[in-house]
Amino acid sequence: MHLIETRNLSYQYTSSRKALDGVNFFAPRNSRIAVIGSNGAGKSTLFRHFNGILTPSSGQVLVRGEQITKKNLKEIRKFVGLVFQNSDDQIFSPTVEQDIAFGPTNLGLDTETVEHRVSSALKMLGIEHLLDRVPHHLSGGEKKRVAIAGVIAMEPEVLVMDEPTAGLDPEGRDDLILFMNDLVKTYGMTVVFSTHELDLIPSMADYIYVMDKGRICAQGTVEEIFLQEDLLRRVHLTMPVLPKLIRTLQNQGIEISMAYTYEEAEAAFLEAFNGRA
Numbered sequence: 001m002h003l004i005e006t007r008n009l010s011y012q013y014t015s016s017r018k019a020l021d022g023v024n025f026f027a028p029r030n031s032r033i034a035v036i037g038s039n040g041a042g043k044s045t046l047f048r049h050f051n052g053i054l055t056p057s058s059g060q061v062l063v064r065g066e067q068i069t070k071k072n073l074k075e076i077r078k079f080v081g082l083v084f085q086n087s088d089d090q091i092f093s094p095t096v097e098q099d100i101a102f103g104p105t106n107l108g109l110d111t112e113t114v115e116h117r118v119s120s121a122l123k124m125l126g127i128e129h130l131l132d133r134v135p136h137h138l139s140g141g142e143k144k145r146v147a148i149a150g151v152i153a154m155e156p157e158v159l160v161m162d163e164p165t166a167g168l169d170p171e172g173r174d175d176l177i178l179f180m181n182d183l184v185k186t187y188g189m190t191v192v193f194s195t196h197e198l199d200l201i202p203s204m205a206d207y208i209y210v211m212d213k214g215r216i217c218a219q220g221t222v223e224e225i226f227l228q229e230d231l232l233r234r235v236h237l238t239m240p241v242l243p244k245l246i247r248t249l250q251n252q253g254i255e256i257s258m259a260y261t262y263e264e265a266e267a268a269f270l271e272a273f274n275g276r277a
């Protein structure tokens with residue numbers, strides 16, 4: 001049984017084109033899944049189905065094998081935490097502390113547990129110093145961390161993040177990648193996210209879904225997707241810079257292994273060029 005599964009999921013806002021059209025998606029336990037696609041491809045619409053914010057026009061959404069109903073909605077939202085693309089849609093309390101406490105308090109947890117959850121979430125996101133700040137006065141990157149902390153404080157088993165790296169500075173992005181990987185490795189969580197920063201995906205995901213015009217047009221491992229240059233071009237995406245450079249060198253007859261992360265590329269270049277003048 002998958003933690004999240006959609007079967008032939010379609011969704012239509014009031015406009016004529018379907019925002020989702022027959023989407024079959026699944027997230028197994030302990031996986032790191034990237035969903036990519038150009039603007040308007042349907043990524044946010046898909047994510048909003050995972051915890052019942054949107055209800056399918058047709059098809060099914062199953063969470064732990066169960067369809068989402070009014071009765072299990074609260075339980076589902078505890079299980080699947082969704083971080084919105086725009087942090088302002090998520091943050092509304094007068095202080096950061098109150099904002100992060102909002103979710104756990106709503107779960108009916110006692111004060112001591114709520115305090116513990118809030119301080120752990122602040123620590124995990126490295127934002128203890130923001131505790132008393134007014135959320136709406138924070139920078140974009142700070143707001144993003146607060147929004148993620150608020151969801152983490154609910155201790156979901158699946159964390160769904162819509163463009164989590166957008167607006168973060170380079171250090172903030174690196175911290176987020178380490179944090180996400182730690183959630184999966186140390187806490188056994190499942191992470192599903194969307195991004196336009198394809199270069200980051202090899203260090204953040206094991207599996208990729210490619211969306212175009214409301215459909216899943218390809219899916220596979222990082223290697224399987226990023227070597228399909230034609231497919232990426234067709235859906236208005238570009239191959240990440242490291243595999244693209246290595247592919248160019250290979251096409252020029254240089255013997256070098258394909259690589260996707262910085263560390264892999266460093267090893268591949270050293271192996272290929274070691275000893276050359």
Ligand SMILES: Nc1ncnc2c1ncn2[C@@H]1O[C@H](COP(=O)(O)OP(=O)(O)OP(=O)(O)O)[C@@H](O)[C@H]1O
Nearest residue numbers: 013014015019037038039040041042043044045046
């Ligand atoms: N509230 C809404 N009302 C009407 N149409 C909407 C609404 N939200 C999204 N859409 C439309 O649904 C389609 C999918 O949008 P969605 O936001 O899911 O795309 P996305 O892949 O997340 O895009 P982006 O990368 O720009 O965030 C688009 O055509 C969009 O215009």
